[in-house]
Amino acid sequence: MTAWVTGTLSGVLVLVVITNFYILNTGRYVNAVRAVALQGCLLSLLPLPQALAGSPEAVFLAAGTMIVKGVLMPLILVRVIHSTDEFRVVHPFLGPVASVLLGFAILAVAFRAGAAIPGAVHPHDALMGAVGTATVLCGMLIMVNRRKAVGQVIGFLILENGVLVLSLRISRGLPFVIELAILFDVLLAAMIFGGFIQSVHAQFSHTDVSRMRKLKG
Amino acid sequence: MLWALAAVPLMAALVCLLIPRRSAVFTWVILGSAAETALAAAAVSAVYRRGGLEACFGHLALDALSAFHLCLVTGIFLFSSIYARDYFDHEDSDRSLDDREARKFGALWFSFLGSMVGVLIFNNVGLMWVALESTTLASAFLICLHADRLSVEAAWKYLIICSAGIVLGLLGTVFIYGASVAAGASGEGALQWTSLVTHAGQMDPGLVKIGFVLIVVGYGTKVGLAPMHAWLPDAHSQAPTPVSAVFSGVLLNCAAYCICRFLPIVSAAAGGPEWGGRILTGFGLASMMVAAVFVLIQRDVKRLLAYSSVEHMGIITVGLGLGPAGCAAALYHTLNHSVSKTLAFFCAGRLVQRYGTRNMAGIVGSAAACPTWGTGLFTAILILIGCAPGAIFMSEFLIVRAGIAGGHMIVSAIFIASIAVVFCGALRPAIVMAAGDPPPRMEPPRPETVGARWLAAAMIAWLIFTGVWMPPWLSSAFDRAARLITDP
Numbered sequence: 001m002t003a004w005v006t007g008t009l010s011g012v013l014v015l016v017v018i019t020n021f022y023i024l025n026t027g028r029y030v031n032a033v034r035a036v037a038l039q040g041c042l043l044s045l046l047p048l049p050q051a052l053a054g055s056p057e058a059v060f061l062a063a064g065t066m067i068v069k070g071v072l073m074p075l076i077l078v079r080v081i082h083s084t085d086e087f088r089v090v091h092p093f094l095g096p097v098a099s100v101l102l103g104f105a106i107l108a109v110a111f112r113a114g115a116a117i118p119g120a121v122h123p124h125d126a127l128m129g130a131v132g133t134a135t136v137l138c139g140m141l142i143m144v145n146r147r148k149a150v151g152q153v154i155g156f157l158i159l160e161n162g163v164l165v166l167s168l169r170i171s172r173g174l175p176f177v178i179e180l181a182i183l184f185d186v187l188l189a190a191m192i193f194g195g196f197i198q199s200v201h202a203q204f205s206h207t208d209v210s211r212m213r214k215l216k217g
Numbered sequence: 218m219l220w221a222l223a224a225v226p227l228m229a230a231l232v233c234l235l236i237p238r239r240s241a242v243f244t245w246v247i248l249g250s251a252a253e254t255a256l257a258a259a260a261v262s263a264v265y266r267r268g269g270l271e272a273c274f275g276h277l278a279l280d281a282l283s284a285f286h287l288c289l290v291t292g293i294f295l296f297s298s299i300y301a302r303d304y305f306d307h308e309d310s311d312r313s314l315d316d317r318e319a320r321k322f323g324a325l326w327f328s329f330l331g332s333m334v335g336v337l338i339f340n341n342v343g344l345m346w347v348a349l350e351s352t353t354l355a356s357a358f359l360i361c362l363h364a365d366r367l368s369v370e371a372a373w374k375y376l377i378i379c380s381a382g383i384v385l386g387l388l389g390t391v392f393i394y395g396a397s398v399a400a401g402a403s404g405e406g407a408l409q410w411t412s413l414v415t416h417a418g419q420m421d422p423g424l425v426k427i428g429f430v431l432i433v434v435g436y437g438t439k440v441g442l443a444p445m446h447a448w449l450p451d452a453h454s455q456a457p458t459p460v461s462a463v464f465s466g467v468l469l470n471c472a473a474y475c476i477c478r479f480l481p482i483v484s485a486a487a488g489g490p491e492w493g494g495r496i497l498t499g500f501g502l503a504s505m506m507v508a509a510v511f512v513l514i515q516r517d518v519k520r521l522l523a524y525s526s527v528e529h530m531g532i533i534t535v536g537l538g539l540g541p542a543g544c545a546a547a548l549y550h551t552l553n554h555s556v557s558k559t560l561a562f563f564c565a566g567r568l569v570q571r572y573g574t575r576n577m578a579g580i581v582g583s584a585a586a587c588p589t590w591g592t593g594l595f596t597a598i599l600i601l602i603g604c605a606p607g608a609i610f611m612s613e614f615l616i617v618r619a620g621i622a623g624g625h626m627i628v629s630a631i632f633i634a635s636i637a638v639v640f641c642g643a644l645r646p647a648i649v650m651a652a653g654d655p656p657p658r659m660e661p662p663r664p665e666t667v668g669a670r671w672l673a674a675a676m677i678a679w680l681i682f683t684g685v686w687m688p689p690w691l692s693s694a695f696d697r698a699a700r701l702i703t704d705p
Contacts, residue, residue, distance in 0.1 A: 117424075118421055118423055118424060119395065119399055119421070119424070136388070140381075143377075143381060149373065149377075152377055153377075156377065156380060156381055156384070159381060159384050160384055163384055163387055163388045163391065166388060166391060167388075167391040167394075170391055170392060170394070170395035170424070171391060171394045171395035171398050172398075174343055174391065174394060174408070175343065175407070175408060177343075177344075178341070178343035178344065178347070178408060181343070181344060181347040182343070182346075182347060182387070185347050185350050185351065185354075188351075188354055189350070189354060189380060192354050192357065192358075192376070193376065196357065196369075196372070196373060196376060199361070199364055199369055200369055200373055202364070203364060203365065203366050203369045204366060204369075209373065209377075212366075212370040212373070212374075214366065214367055214370060215367060215370055215371055215374075215450075215451040215454070215455070
């Protein structure tokens, strides 16, 4: 593998981490969605080595990821945010400073864990494992740290992105058919999440999930 | 034949959208489920005669384990479809379905069936994941068919918790795939279950172990294992009763089936079944203990049944962790739990309609007020908590025997203690609901259809019959399926 490919991939991975931190920190859901869109586009660059090796499937998959994660899903989320009229991250359980600090802790843990994944071949493999693990954990943090339904969906999408990075690290991606099926499934999930948030809004006239606690015990 | 199994529900779902009238939709739902059950029966009998079915270049496959679950899924779906028509006919007019909602129900119902059949017939564990995620997406709207606050809350929790959990299952699958590629499998074959099992011996145990833990946590969320069970009581209590019955009766089993598929891989890679078994028994016992605590404090009859599902899924998971004898007993328990829990939900749903409350303190004298469903619920709860000679008593006994024979004394002791707590906790409300005089101001019952009575009677008869005597073909079916889990 040529040096510039390794360099580009490492750069892309660092940018993925930066988008994670931006989403942890931002107070506006629309900005968070833009960052998720950027992250989706970045992810579509990761199968670059396979695409350069002349695999048409990798190119097709990269295009599909770019369209689904970079364009369609963010569009759905932005529409949902506008229709429910909830733009701001209100009273997260951990404030922006605390979440960013926790994000650093996650990153430190992820570097230890990512290096421990066996089977590293390329020089950027350790970084990829670390970034994947950090993205998965950040996604979980965002899911539990947002009160609004749309914030949880953003967390879910980041979690899924992390799994995608890890799948590239561990096994150079899943087989083509499976990747396509997963992509389609995630798109369907985003659409259903979107529809659901609207019916939550219709019932409660807010989408604050932490205030939905009628059912317990 | 496998093609047809996948195609029938999809076609049926599309046709549902075209039917104008509600009564016709319900007839179509019953007909479609019956056709799918007949197809499944034909496929399963072919599996038992020839040892396996394959189609589409090995992408679709049916073996003894998936055939067993396929029978269960289609059978319970058929029962619930028959029940659904009665159930929605007896709903109050403001909660009943109009023509449009009935079409929506039919289409979602069949897509739910189709995705569950997909989980069972895909040979590829990646596609199995896709199908399991689709079951979540198809069924979330079934929970809030009547959109009110509580059901939307339950459905949202279900959607978000199960989706997040299942993504962890995907991550686990990725780890197993990585191990399989490193062990020499390549391309799409590397995710096919049959090839995973052949390569399992050479896989990196570290990767497989991480993957298996993620799979148990991820798919376990959908099974309802504690501590990931938070969605289960809410979804089961808020969904319309035919949907609760299907959730409890087969959806949880489908997720447990996915874990079963990975058990032989981790056993071969880790050099023995002990490691995977310990994880499963740990999660299983945790679920049983959590359920035992929560059963004691329930006031809502459907929540009581939901926590009982957590308990029984725990029992099945413990059984899976106890070696070949335990696996066969766990499959037997899967069958028993599905039939009895479906029956319990059927009865509870109609009683709730009759009394207008889900609070067990308000449901008194049900055996006198509506004999079919009152006695049905009482019997079903007795069987569920493990009264002899019910079938569940037998399967629990077999699991304990497998535990003691394998030297797992502490596991067996905790197992018996949890069952005892649930027994006492659920017996009291069951007696209160069945015995006594019905409240004086109740309008006279609408007559039950003959079909409903026969459905309840047949299910109880089956549960007691298989508890007393297990036909040889049934026990050989369990043994063949268990061999695929422990030693394929």
